[in-house]
Amino acid sequence: MMTDIEIAQSVKPRNILEIAKEAGIDEKYVELYGNTKAKLDLSLLNDMSERPDGKLILVTAITPTPAGEGKTTTTIGLADGLHRIGKKVAVALREPSLGPVFGVKGGAAGGGWAQVIPMEDINLHFTGDFHAIGAANNLLAAMLDNHIYQGNALNIDPRRITWHRCVDMNDRQLRFVTDGLGGRVNGVPREDSYDITVASEIMAVLCLASSVSDLKERLGRIIVAYTYDEKPVTAKDLKAEGAMTALLKDAIKPNLVQTLEGTPAFVHGGPFANIAHGCNSVIATKTAMKIGDYAITEAGFGADLGAEKFLDIKCRMAGLTPSAVVIVATVRALKMHGGLAKTELASENLDALERGIPNLLRHVCNIKDVYKLPSVVAVNRFPTDTDAEINFIIEKCRELGVNVVLSTVWADGGKGGEALAREVVRLCEEEKGDFTYAYELDGTIEDKILALVKKIYGGDGISILPAAKKQIAALTALGFDKVPVCMAKTQYSFSDDQTKLGAPNGFTVTIKNVKVSAGAGFVVVLTGDIMTMPGLPKSPAAERIDVDENGRITGLF
Numbered sequence: 001m002m003t004d005i006e007i008a009q010s011v012k013p014r015n016i017l018e019i020a021k022e023a024g025i026d027e028k029y030v031e032l033y034g035n036t037k038a039k040l041d042l043s044l045l046n047d048m049s050e051r052p053d054g055k056l057i058l059v060t061a062i063t064p065t066p067a068g069e070g071k072t073t074t075t076i077g078l079a080d081g082l083h084r085i086g087k088k089v090a091v092a093l094r095e096p097s098l099g100p101v102f103g104v105k106g107g108a109a110g111g112g113w114a115q116v117i118p119m120e121d122i123n124l125h126f127t128g129d130f131h132a133i134g135a136a137n138n139l140l141a142a143m144l145d146n147h148i149y150q151g152n153a154l155n156i157d158p159r160r161i162t163w164h165r166c167v168d169m170n171d172r173q174l175r176f177v178t179d180g181l182g183g184r185v186n187g188v189p190r191e192d193s194y195d196i197t198v199a200s201e202i203m204a205v206l207c208l209a210s211s212v213s214d215l216k217e218r219l220g221r222i223i224v225a226y227t228y229d230e231k232p233v234t235a236k237d238l239k240a241e242g243a244m245t246a247l248l249k250d251a252i253k254p255n256l257v258q259t260l261e262g263t264p265a266f267v268h269g270g271p272f273a274n275i276a277h278g279c280n281s282v283i284a285t286k287t288a289m290k291i292g293d294y295a296i297t298e299a300g301f302g303a304d305l306g307a308e309k310f311l312d313i314k315c316r317m318a319g320l321t322p323s324a325v326v327i328v329a330t331v332r333a334l335k336m337h338g339g340l341a342k343t344e345l346a347s348e349n350l351d352a353l354e355r356g357i358p359n360l361l362r363h364v365c366n367i368k369d370v371y372k373l374p375s376v377v378a379v380n381r382f383p384t385d386t387d388a389e390i391n392f393i394i395e396k397c398r399e400l401g402v403n404v405v406l407s408t409v410w411a412d413g414g415k416g417g418e419a420l421a422r423e424v425v426r427l428c429e430e431e432k433g434d435f436t437y438a439y440e441l442d443g444t445i446e447d448k449i450l451a452l453v454k455k456i457y458g459g460d461g462i463s464i465l466p467a468a469k470k471q472i473a474a475l476t477a478l479g480f481d482k483v484p485v486c487m488a489k490t491q492y493s494f495s496d497d498q499t500k501l502g503a504p505n506g507f508t509v510t511i512k513n514v515k516v517s518a519g520a521g522f523v524v525v526l527t528g529d530i531m532t533m534p535g536l537p538k539s540p541a542a543e544r545i546d547v548d549e550n551g552r553i554t555g556l557f
Helices: 004-010 016-022 043-047 071-084 098-102 119-123 129-149 201-208 212-221 241-248 282-291 303-318 331-337 350-370 387-398 409-430 445-457 466-477
Strands: 030-032 038-040 055-061 089-093 114-117 156-161 165-167 177-179 190-192 194-196 223-227 232-234 255-259 264-267 294-298 324-329 375-380 403-407 461-464 485-488 508-517 522-527
Touching: 004 114, 004 119, 016 030, 016 038, 016 255, 016 264, 043 282, 055 071, 055 303, 055 350, 055 409, 071 089, 071 114, 071 255, 071 294, 071 324, 071 375, 071 403, 071 409, 089 282, 114 119, 114 409, 129 156, 129 165, 129 201, 129 223, 129 241, 156 190, 201 212, 201 241, 201 303, 201 508, 212 241, 264 282, 282 294, 282 303, 294 409, 303 324, 303 350, 303 445, 303 485, 324 331, 324 350, 324 409, 331 350, 331 387, 350 375, 350 387, 350 445, 375 387, 375 409, 387 403, 403 409, 445 461, 445 466, 445 485, 445 508, 445 522, 461 466, 466 508
Parallel strands: 055 294, 055 324, 089 264, 089 294, 165 194, 324 375, 375 403, 461 508, 485 522
Antiparallel strands: 030 038, 038 255, 114 255, 156 223, 177 190, 223 232, 255 264, 508 522
């Protein structure tokens, strides 16, 4: 059996100009990066403003497990399935971070016969967007420290610097550092830390910006520190926003690639969904909606993280209304939620499935009852899944009024996604949602956190630590209590304890830290043991990645 990268390398990509032409994109908007990938000039979206928007379909999933769910694979296979049944479609995805690629994943461009290509490029440097984001982030850090070194005219308190440097790699050694050592000419000594690039506010800003001017304004609003008299200091105060925008002027342009079956794919931006808002760029999504009658997008991790933030943050800010939601699940993952070890998943076990399926049903209920959107459950079928197990899921979802469709896109590509595509079309044509947010903006920060914990997670309440209470009070005094909240929480549980699988009840969520991402336009709430710099596992994927003398890469899945 071929690996994902062998499958991707077995398919000859079409010239990206052909893909653009078939999508109705004039060559004048296309900026080539070789023959198989391109950026699109931002004027394209403005010039298409009179075109009607296509239907927006969100693909999300159950709470992830080591057994895997295949959300990105399903997203791509659904788009190819829609293409196969004669629909004009585009897919909009996030760019992979190098941290997970070399750490636990080894690749994040789909899988099997449902992938975006060129797979190696997308998983590695691609068009350089993440490098530009890292450079802009670290330019701001350098200008901040230089300002203090050069006399500190803004009266910045070095103990209250909130801006971190970043690197797009899992590197636990950089979580806590002391820098500026070696005497006066080498800076001001202080404790510091690094974030992974996908957790940088610059990433969130780029993904939520609607134009270059909006990008610059958002960058200028970023709060980097506080003064000795506790006033916020912004990137604009440091006169950094212009240079940062210059570094990002190409990165903000959406990237166009293709699926294995030639469906146009926009792969742009990549914030993590457990520590950021977890969605591809607004510009890419809106462009996909203009060129396709159906735009298929995904949001990271389970629906309690990625989908919640997609709906409560991205859709709210960008004025988007999804037409339908696909919730991806596997029998294997649900049995893990029911307490089985990964080594025990191949045998039929209806008892474990019954214990685990509440996880899926809670996600389905959230989409249906909280956000009031039409939905379908897509089950990625594995050879070891039995008919009894599949029928059990179908019956449980039917009780909620939601259909279940089997998906075999990993093995069969778009053909294996045709049934799901037809159900998505039916939802869009026959069922009208009444899209509602999980909370309104006029409540307090605590009100919004509590709404998410009770409505989406199924918890009883929140416990706010003293430091977080002070932070909430300070942010409220600064006027940041009327913006969305971005919950930073473990992806492995509805709760903030990753060991609580399934659909736990009776828990409280501990709020440890609250900070503002003023440029992105939301408040970040850190819970449990969440970290903004991951580490590499004992056996990182990097150990298995290699390249031969002809430049052919192996080991990326």
